[in-house]
Amino acid sequence: MEESKRRHTREGFADALLELGERDPRVVVLDADLAKSTQTYRFKERFPERFFDCGVAEQNMMGTAAGxxxxxKIVFVSTFAVFASGRAFDQVRNTICYSNLNVKICPSHGGITVGEDGSSHQSIEDIALMRVLPNMKVIVPADYYETREATKTAAYLEGPVYIRMGRVKAPSIFDEDFRFQFGKARVLREGKDISIFSCGLMTWEALQAAEMLEKVGIEAEVVHLSTVKPLDREGILRSVAKTDLVITAEEHSIIGGLGGALAELLAEEMPVRMRRIGVRNKFGTSGSSEELLEHFKLTSHHISKAAQELIGLKGTR
Amino acid sequence: MKTRAQDKEGVSLPEVERELKLRSRLEEIAKGIRWDVVKMIGLAGSGHPGGSLSCVDLLVCLYFYKMRHRPTEPFWPDRDRFVLSKGHAAPALYAVLAKAGYFHREELWKLRRLGAMLQGHPDSKVVPGVEISTGSLGQGLAAANGMALGLRLDGRDSRVYCVIGDGESQEGEIWEAAMLASHYKLGNLTVLLDNNGLQIDGRCSEVMCLGDIAMKWRSFGWEVQEIDGHDVVEICQALDRADEASRPGMIIAHTIKGKGVSFMENAVDFHGKAPTREEMEQALREIEES
Known part of the structure; x- marks a missing residue:
C-alpha cells in the first residue's frame, strides 16, 4: 500500500475530539504528559479551558476523569495503553466502571508495534484487562477512519468505553464515508472455508492472508470485530456456522483478548476448531514494528499458514 | 463579605449564644449518628466501627451546618459535593444521609446484607446522596478534584468536600491528587483529614510513618488548618475559613478512633471488627447516657 493511504489512528481520534469539542461543550480531555504523542494537544490548542494535563500520574487522572x-461532562482520557489499562487498573475498575461513569479511555500505543521502546511500553494485555470489567465497552479500530467515527460514537454511549489505538500508521481499510456500527461484526470479505476474526491493525494482515489463501484455492471470510466487547454473537455465529473453522488475529496476548473472547463464546455456543494468532504468553522486546510482527508470528503469512493447517485437519478429531 | 454560614444562621459565628446553640444542636445530632453507626454495624455483624466513629463529627458539621444540599433532590445541580474517600467509614455517611432525609432510616438496619441498598462500601449507583463509589483507598480525592474542576468549568459556586484517612494517606494517589488540586488552584475544594492515628495493623506511626503531615500538605501548596476533630464549633469555624482561600483547603482534624464508645476508643482491634451483641448493647447504652 502506498504511504499516503497509511494514517495514524490517533489522528482520527484527535480529529474526532475537535469535532466533538466544537459541537458539545460537555466534552473535556485529560492526558498524562503525553499530549503530543496521543495527539490530544490539538484539542488543548483549540479548547485550552477544557483540557487538563494531569502530569505523570495516571491513577489520579482516572479519578479526576470520574469526578x-x-x-x-463527557470525559476523554488518553495516555499509552499500558498505563491506561495497567497502571491505573484499580481506578478504572473501582472509580469509573463501578460507578458506570461517562469516561472514554482512548489510549494510543496499544500492541506490540510500539516497537523500539520495548516490553515496558508494549501493551499486549489491555484488551483482556478492560474486557473483564462490568460496564466497560472495548473497541479496537482498524484505521484512521474507523477510529475517528468510533470516537464520535463512544462520546454518546452510556458509561465507560475503551478505544485502543496503535503507534504506527495503519493502512486504510475504510474511507471518508465509513459509518461505525458499535457492537457489530463487519464482514469485509466473504468466504466459505474458514472465518478469520480480527481487530485493529491485524485486520489488514487478515485481509492480506485471505488474498494468499485465495491463490491456493481457499475462500477465507474476514470478519472485522472492532467491538471486542460486547461481542456480536449473531454476527459471529452466522459466519462460523458457515465455515466451521476459526482463526483469530490480534496484536495482543492470545490470553483474554479477542481470541479469548471468541473461544469463550464458541466453546459454549458452537464448538469448532480454532487457532489464535497473537503473542503467546511472552513479554515483548525491542525492534521495529515490522520485525516484531514477524518475530511474534503475527503477519499475514502466519495467518495464512495457520488457516491451511486447520483446513488440513478438517474432518479429523 | 458575608459567608455562606452567615446566610444560613443569620448572625456571625463568634457570638457566644449562637455558638452554644450550634454546639448543642450538632452534638445532639452526632450522638444520634453514633448510636446508629454502632447499631448498624452490630446488626450487620461486620464493618468498621473505629474509623466510622472518628469521622462522625466531621460529617455532621458538613451535612447539618456547612453544605448546601437538598436531600429530596439529590441531583440538584447547585448542591455542594461530598466524597468519602475512606469508604470503609460508610456507616457514618449512611447514618448522616438517613438523618438528613436522603432515604429511610430503616435501610440502616439492612447494612451489608444481600440485596440491601447499603453496601459494605458506598455505591453511587444505588444510594441517594452518594456522589461516587469509593472503598479502594486513595481514590476519592482524585474524584473530588474532578468534581471541583467540573463545577468551576460550569461557573457554579458549589463547593466540594472530601474526607480522607491518615492510613489512607499512605496511598500514592493521594499525593498525585494533592499536586493536581494545588496546580489547578482548586479553591472550591476542602479536604478533611480524619487523623485518628490508627490503621488495621497498628499505629500509623509504626506501620508506615506519615511524618509531618501538616508540613507535607503545606509544601504541596494547600491552605492547612489543624483542629480538634470532635469539637463541632471548631470544625464549623474551620470549614467557614476554608471558603475564603483561593487554594485548596486541608483541615487536619485530630480525632480519636472509636470516639464515643469507651472500649472502642483508640482500640486498633475495632478498626474492622463489629461489636458482639453484648458489646453493642453496652456501646448503645454508653452513647445514650453521654
Whole structure:
C-alpha cells in the first residue's frame, strides 16, 4: 500500500475530539504528559479551558476523569495503553466502571508495534484487562477512519468505553464515508472455508492472508470485530456456522483478548476448531514494528499458514 | 463579605449564644449518628466501627451546618459535593444521609446484607446522596478534584468536600491528587483529614510513618488548618475559613478512633471488627447516657 493511504489512528481520534469539542461543550480531555504523542494537544490548542494535563500520574487522572463525569461532562482520557489499562487498573475498575461513569479511555500505543521502546511500553494485555470489567465497552479500530467515527460514537454511549489505538500508521481499510456500527461484526470479505476474526491493525494482515489463501484455492471470510466487547454473537455465529473453522488475529496476548473472547463464546455456543494468532504468553522486546510482527508470528503469512493447517485437519478429531 | 454560614444562621459565628446553640444542636445530632453507626454495624455483624466513629463529627458539621444540599433532590445541580474517600467509614455517611432525609432510616438496619441498598462500601449507583463509589483507598480525592474542576468549568459556586484517612494517606494517589488540586488552584475544594492515628495493623506511626503531615500538605501548596476533630464549633469555624482561600483547603482534624464508645476508643482491634451483641448493647447504652 502506498504511504499516503497509511494514517495514524490517533489522528482520527484527535480529529474526532475537535469535532466533538466544537459541537458539545460537555466534552473535556485529560492526558498524562503525553499530549503530543496521543495527539490530544490539538484539542488543548483549540479548547485550552477544557483540557487538563494531569502530569505523570495516571491513577489520579482516572479519578479526576470520574469526578468530572459526575458533573455531567463527557470525559476523554488518553495516555499509552499500558498505563491506561495497567497502571491505573484499580481506578478504572473501582472509580469509573463501578460507578458506570461517562469516561472514554482512548489510549494510543496499544500492541506490540510500539516497537523500539520495548516490553515496558508494549501493551499486549489491555484488551483482556478492560474486557473483564462490568460496564466497560472495548473497541479496537482498524484505521484512521474507523477510529475517528468510533470516537464520535463512544462520546454518546452510556458509561465507560475503551478505544485502543496503535503507534504506527495503519493502512486504510475504510474511507471518508465509513459509518461505525458499535457492537457489530463487519464482514469485509466473504468466504466459505474458514472465518478469520480480527481487530485493529491485524485486520489488514487478515485481509492480506485471505488474498494468499485465495491463490491456493481457499475462500477465507474476514470478519472485522472492532467491538471486542460486547461481542456480536449473531454476527459471529452466522459466519462460523458457515465455515466451521476459526482463526483469530490480534496484536495482543492470545490470553483474554479477542481470541479469548471468541473461544469463550464458541466453546459454549458452537464448538469448532480454532487457532489464535497473537503473542503467546511472552513479554515483548525491542525492534521495529515490522520485525516484531514477524518475530511474534503475527503477519499475514502466519495467518495464512495457520488457516491451511486447520483446513488440513478438517474432518479429523 | 458575608459567608455562606452567615446566610444560613443569620448572625456571625463568634457570638457566644449562637455558638452554644450550634454546639448543642450538632452534638445532639452526632450522638444520634453514633448510636446508629454502632447499631448498624452490630446488626450487620461486620464493618468498621473505629474509623466510622472518628469521622462522625466531621460529617455532621458538613451535612447539618456547612453544605448546601437538598436531600429530596439529590441531583440538584447547585448542591455542594461530598466524597468519602475512606469508604470503609460508610456507616457514618449512611447514618448522616438517613438523618438528613436522603432515604429511610430503616435501610440502616439492612447494612451489608444481600440485596440491601447499603453496601459494605458506598455505591453511587444505588444510594441517594452518594456522589461516587469509593472503598479502594486513595481514590476519592482524585474524584473530588474532578468534581471541583467540573463545577468551576460550569461557573457554579458549589463547593466540594472530601474526607480522607491518615492510613489512607499512605496511598500514592493521594499525593498525585494533592499536586493536581494545588496546580489547578482548586479553591472550591476542602479536604478533611480524619487523623485518628490508627490503621488495621497498628499505629500509623509504626506501620508506615506519615511524618509531618501538616508540613507535607503545606509544601504541596494547600491552605492547612489543624483542629480538634470532635469539637463541632471548631470544625464549623474551620470549614467557614476554608471558603475564603483561593487554594485548596486541608483541615487536619485530630480525632480519636472509636470516639464515643469507651472500649472502642483508640482500640486498633475495632478498626474492622463489629461489636458482639453484648458489646453493642453496652456501646448503645454508653452513647445514650453521654
Amino acid at each position: 468530572l463525569a459526575t458533573t455531567g
